[in-house]
Amino acid sequence: MSASPDVLWEIAWRFASLSLLAIGGINALLPEIHRVAVDMEGWMTSAEFADLFALAQLAPGPNAMVISLLGWKVAGIAGAFVATIAACGPSSLLCFFAMRGLERMRNGKTRAVLQRALAPVAIGLILASGYTLARAADRSPGALLLTVAATAAIAFTRVNPVWILAAAAAAGVAGVA
Amino acid sequence: MTRADPPTGSRGEISRRELFASFLKIGLLGFGGVMPLARRVLVDERRLLTDREFAEMIGMCQVLPGPNVVNLSVILGARWQGPVGSLLALTGILFVPVIAVLVLATFYASIAHAPVARSAIGAASAAAAGLILGTAFRLLTGARPPMRGLLLGVAVFVAVGVLQAPLLWVLAVAVPLGVALEWWASR
Numbered sequence A: 001m002s003a004s005p006d007v008l009w010e011i012a013w014r015f016a017s018l019s020l021l022a023i024g025g026i027n028a029l030l031p032e033i034h035r036v037a038v039d040m041e042g043w044m045t046s047a048e049f050a051d052l053f054a055l056a057q058l059a060p061g062p063n064a065m066v067i068s069l070l071g072w073k074v075a076g077i078a079g080a081f082v083a084t085i086a087a088c089g090p091s092s093l094l095c096f097f098a099m100r101g102l103e104r105m106r107n108g109k110t111r112a113v114l115q116r117a118l119a120p121v122a123i124g125l126i127l128a129s130g131y132t133l134a135r136a137a138d139r140s141p142g143a144l145l146l147t148v149a150a151t152a153a154i155a156f157t158r159v160n161p162v163w164i165l166a167a168a169a170a171a172g173v174a175g176v177a
Numbered sequence B: 001m002t003r004a005d006p007p008t009g010s011r012g013e014i015s016r017r018e019l020f021a022s023f024l025k026i027g028l029l030g031f032g033g034v035m036p037l038a039r040r041v042l043v044d045e046r047r048l049l050t051d052r053e054f055a056e057m058i059g060m061c062q063v064l065p066g067p068n069v070v071n072l073s074v075i076l077g078a079r080w081q082g083p084v085g086s087l088l089a090l091t092g093i094l095f096v097p098v099i100a101v102l103v104l105a106t107f108y109a110s111i112a113h114a115p116v117a118r119s120a121i122g123a124a125s126a127a128a129a130g131l132i133l134g135t136a137f138r139l140l141t142g143a144r145p146p147m148r149g150l151l152l153g154v155a156v157f158v159a160v161g162v163l164q165a166p167l168l169w170v171l172a173v174a175v176p177l178g179v180a181l182e183w184w185a186s187r
Helices: A005-019 A030-040 A046-058 A065-104 A109-136 A141-156 A161-173 B016-029 B035-045 B051-062 B068-111 B115-143 B147-162 B167-185
Strands: none
Touching (some): A005 A065, A030 A065, A030 B147, A046 A161, A046 B068, A046 B115, A109 B115, A109 B147, A109 B167, A141 B115, A161 B115, B016 B035, B035 B051, B035 B068, B051 B068, B147 B167
16 A cells, blocks of 8 residues: 555545535535545445445544545555545635635625525535445445434434444444344 | 634633644544534633534534534634644644544454454444434434425435536536525525
């Protein structure tokens, strides 16, 4: 897993070009990242993509950690940092320079309109991410059951997601999926 | 670069050390979603923001692309300590957790081929898909978008999730359309 500069550049521009499209955060980007990393670049299989996403959920830190893991998979430790900086850099810079303008329209109509317009787009994207992951993960009946159970647990209870994943992993070892 | 006015109901000047320590704590202890922990650390424990300010910040982050909590770090870091503050907050919330994730990844790589680990990880990844689906459900019931928003959301889901259309094109249509619909509805 030695990282050639070419691969690092590829990672950098792929993730940087997605950074400003992350409406609804990293969890809204997963179908696009899957399309690029699995279908276009062939960096990993669909199942590996799903594994790395699950692994990122088991680690501390923001959702963006999945980007670090994908970068790591492609090009080791350097890949992890390049991917993280590329995915968060452009959006962070935009945020830094746009925040004063946004603060000025704190109670303004413009921001309310923008917020109401972007919310359904973000929800649609996050739903698409869940769908992409469900298709990428194992597709046995047991796995499907775990997906449904986890969906219900998040939707209707306040249990920490880490425990849901731990319970699923235990069920997997016990032979459910 | 001058700093924005200190937020009301909180300490005026927050030291770089405290800024970094706060975001480091959020980054390293935030298992399963960092936003609830961010609220607890910034509002309840350290009283750097009021509840209302925190909610406003989140609203602001939601109209910007990028991970909400990363944007929150940029904004609060800049507000309290300028550009250096943003970098400190980002380091705490992003780059230190990356190291933790890499330790986990190395462990994963060493066990990934064992059959037991395979079953565990496969099952966890099936459940992880459910985490996102459940989150989408919660966001949907929380936002309660009107019919026009609902249709837009479904269209985005179908285009990106089912048809696997490139995100840029979908957003180039959906965002202006959404803004136009809401702007027209708010007149």
